Amino acid sequence: MEILGEEAVKGQESWVQPFKLNELEGLFLYVKYTFGLGTDMHLIKKGILLVAFGSRIPAAQSAYQNIDQKVKTTFPQIPVRWAYTSAIIRRKLAEGGIQIDSVEIALAKMMDEGFTHLAVQSLQTVSGKEYHDLVRIVRAFELMPHGFQITVGYPLLSSSLDMTRVAAALIRHIPQERKNEEAVVFMGHGGSHPSNAVYTALMYHLQQKDPNIFVGCVESSPTIENIKQILLDRKIKTAYLIPFMSVAGHHALKDLAGNDENSWKSILTACGIKSVAVLKGTAEYDDMVDIWVDHLKDAIASFSSFEVQA
Numbered sequence: 001m002e003i004l005g006e007e008a009v010k011g012q013e014s015w016v017q018p019f020k021l022n023e024l025e026g027l028f029l030y031v032k033y034t035f036g037l038g039t040d041m042h043l044i045k046k047g048i049l050l051v052a053f054g055s056r057i058p059a060a061q062s063a064y065q066n067i068d069q070k071v072k073t074t075f076p077q078i079p080v081r082w083a084y085t086s087a088i089i090r091r092k093l094a095e096g097g098i099q100i101d102s103v104e105i106a107l108a109k110m111m112d113e114g115f116t117h118l119a120v121q122s123l124q125t126v127s128g129k130e131y132h133d134l135v136r137i138v139r140a141f142e143l144m145p146h147g148f149q150i151t152v153g154y155p156l157l158s159s160s161l162d163m164t165r166v167a168a169a170l171i172r173h174i175p176q177e178r179k180n181e182e183a184v185v186f187m188g189h190g191g192s193h194p195s196n197a198v199y200t201a202l203m204y205h206l207q208q209k210d211p212n213i214f215v216g217c218v219e220s221s222p223t224i225e226n227i228k229q230i231l232l233d234r235k236i237k238t239a240y241l242i243p244f245m246s247v248a249g250h251h252a253l254k255d256l257a258g259n260d261e262n263s264w265k266s267i268l269t270a271c272g273i274k275s276v277a278v279l280k281g282t283a284e285y286d287d288m289v290d291i292w293v294d295h296l297k298d299a300i301a302s303f304s305s306f307e308v309q310a
Contacts, residue, residue: 046078046303047115048296049106051134052123052246054084056092060247063283067123067246070289071296078119078300081106085130103134107141111148119299121153123246123283123292128193131155153299156246156282156291157198167205169287171213175240175278183212183236183273185227186244187256187264190217199244212236215244216264218255224264231273238274241265247281 048071052064064082072080083106084090090100101109103120110118120138124131135152142150157166174184188199200222203215212234214227231239241264243252257265257277265275282288 044117045115046117046119046300047110048075048078048080048300049083049103049110049118049120050080050123051083051085051103051120053130054086054089054093054100055247055249056089056096057247057249057253059279060249060281063247063281066286067283067289067292070286070293071121074293074297075300081110083107085134103137107137111141111144111146116148117303118148118150119153119296119303120150121292121296121299122155124155125188125245125282126157126195126198127155128191128195131195132193149303151299151302153292153295155295156288157202158295162291163198163202163205165291166288167202167209169282169285170206170242170244171209172287173280173285174213174242175276178240178276179238180210180212181236183214183231183234183239184210184242185224185239185264186213186215186242187251188215188217188244189251190220192220196220218251224267228267228271228273231268232271236273238276239268240276240278241268242278243281245281246283248279248284249281252277252279252281 050067050071055061055064068080068082082100083103084093084100085103087102090102093100107118107120120134122131122134124134138150138152141147154162157163170186178184190196190199196217199215199217199220203213203222206213206215214222214230216222216224216227241256243256245251254260255263257263257275257279260266261270265277268275283292
């Protein structure tokens with residue numbers, strides 16, 4: 001976003017034209033921390049906040065632990081904190097004695113602790129409603145008096161390069177015993193946000209390599225009914241069911257592989273297709289986590305060049 005002088009503010013001098021918003025913020029921080037204007041902080045203090053939807057299923061925690069370890073190994077000098085966006089999951093965890101902050105609380109705590117530069121990494125899969133809600137919260141904190149400079153790392157699927165890398169990783173982790181004539185069906189979350197189209201785009205990329213790989217969504221299209229009909233038309237007898245979510249949580253255990261009649265496993269079984277569930281989230285695979293970490297690297301690298309180093 002550029003401040004464009006005469007186009008933006010009539011009567012302003014042309015000296016404002018070359019500046020971009022983040023450069024002005026950087027200049028402000030440089031003056032503020034060099035001369036101690038309005039604060040007793042004189043040094044840059046960077047932090048990382050990892051933001052996930054959350055899960056209360058113990059087996060799913062290994063996925064988050066894998067991300068945590070990767071991030072701390074990549075950025076050993078930067079403190080790492082966590083936040084869950086799901087109020088229900090936070091409440092359930094609190095009942096068991098596990099306290100996880102909301103995004104708002106985590107940001108407020110880090111501001112109070114004197115962090116000046118914060119990289120918030122979204123652990124969502126696509127840039128849907130949850131991601132854009134996160135961005136709005138972050139922007140509100142960024143505009144507060146004595147706030148800090150914040151950057152937000154993109155979700156897993158945010159570019160054509162991401163699409164290529166994710167498709168390759170998904171294919172790489174398909175069980176080796178799966179035969180070419182058998183289907184692989186990935187379950188994404190989905191929703192009403194326009195970003196839902198990413199799931200169909202991913203299926204296109206996957207099917208360029210293997211026409212029997214499908215991507216469906218729990219809460220939108222492509223649906224399991226859409227995919228079921230294709231499997232029947234192709235006379236496919238076996239389908240591997242794999243969650244395309246960061247953790248193999250509630251949706252994977254119930255909606256994908258559960259015994260309820262509405263689960264994907266039950267729907268396929270009812271029409272004569274054997275289902276083999278593989279209950280591992282994408283965050284359990286290092287090559288998937290590397291994509292989130294690369295987005296976090298970009299977020300940290302985008303901090304203003306006007307920093308005062310400690």
